[in-house]
Amino acid sequence: MIDALRKHPVLALVVVLILGALLWGFWPQPVLVESSSVERAPLLVTIEEEGRTRVIDRYVISAPVDGVACRVELEVGDQVMQNQVLLSITPLESQVLDARSRAQAKAQVAAAESALRAAEEQVRTAVAAQQLADAELKRFRQLMEKKLISRDVLDKAVAEATTTAAAKRSADFQVEVARYELQAAQTVLEYTAGQGSTPTERVPIYSPVTGKILKVDHECEGPVRTGDPLLEVGDPSALEIEVDVLSADAVKIQPGMKVLFERWGGDHPLEGVVRVIEPVGFTKISALGVEEQRVLIISDFTSPQEKWQRLGDGYRVEARFIIWHEDNVLQVPTSSLFRYDGGWAVFVIKDRRARRQEVKVGQRNGLRAQILDGLEEGDLVINHPSDKVEDERRVKKR
Secondary structure, three states: OHHHHHHOHHHHHHHHHHHHHHHHHHOOOOEEEEEEEOEEEEEEEEEEEEEEEEEOOEEEEEOOOOEEEOOOOOOOOOEEOOOOEEEEEEOOOOOOOOHHHHHHHHHHHHHHHHHHHHHHHHHHHHHHHHHHHHHHHHHHHHHHHOOOOOHHHHHHHHHHHHHHHHHHHHHHHHHHHHHHHHHHHHHHHHOOOOOOOOOOOOEEEEOOOOEEEEEEOOOOOEEEOOOOEEEEEEOOOOEEEEEEEEHHHHOOOOOOOEEEEEOOOOOOOEEEEEEEEOOOOEEEEOOOOOEEEEEEEEEEEOOOHHHHOOOOOOOEEEEEEEEEEEEEEEEEEHHHOEEEOOEEEEEEEEOOEEEEEEEEEEEEOOOEEEEEEOOOOOOEEEEOOOOOOOOOEEEEEO
């Protein structure tokens, strides 16, 4: 066969090319990988959640009495001063009496008039009895001085005079009560809707603070009941930020912790500090329909007011609570880590081969992880190692 190949050099070349192609096809090829360098850099571990601004002191102004509120001329955003009259409430008019109710009211007036006359007659009776008792007491005292009657007779006369005087005072009070009842019955009959004098007294509603109108609940003129909300007033220059976080994250946040507020509309993040972690959680349904236990975190701005004065009540912000921070941290991308033998490991590129290296991991955020042991600065690690990457496997950087 060798002699045949010598006689036909073209055939020999074809055989060599085929053998070379087969050898190249079955020879193990290096795996294409993406790599990153182990470096030292600042590392932030944060909790990120969406929040919103709110006025610290919000005052809900409610109706103090039943009545008719006048039309509110104020608009949301209008400036108001403390003790400024915002609106007024007129007392409700009396109900309209139908024919039956009016007849009953007239009968009550007549009954009250008769009761008054009866009380006045009782007064005259009491006056006569008192005069008689006083005259007898005067005569018995003269007889007692002459010792013509006993002491018991005089004592009975004194008691009778006292009793008649009390009866007279009681009759006077009954006259006053009857007179007031007659006045009340006459008022019911006189002051009905559309009759009598129109009430002019109005109840003014004052602003409790200097600020701006945040909400108008009752704009048009109409009846209101006691406790109905009318307006909301507050000072938009005094803002705080409320952020609801998972209860598992809330236990990691402490008062005084630094917060960064991003994507609020400005060019640079705003700074703040945690003031209160509310002790009561609540249930919230996530976008995926999962029930979550959330906790409200209240923070204050520490950036100068002129940087965030464009914010108002209810504006959206994204808060980053800084849980941990160091400036010089040996770190790798989180995507280079994988689980191995109950711990963590990475593939390090050495001599164009992937070498599995166990590492000890410290703090982590969503993108970077702190390396406490196992790597040195400048080492190359494989990002997103696939199933083709194995220990001692030849690799090639993309």
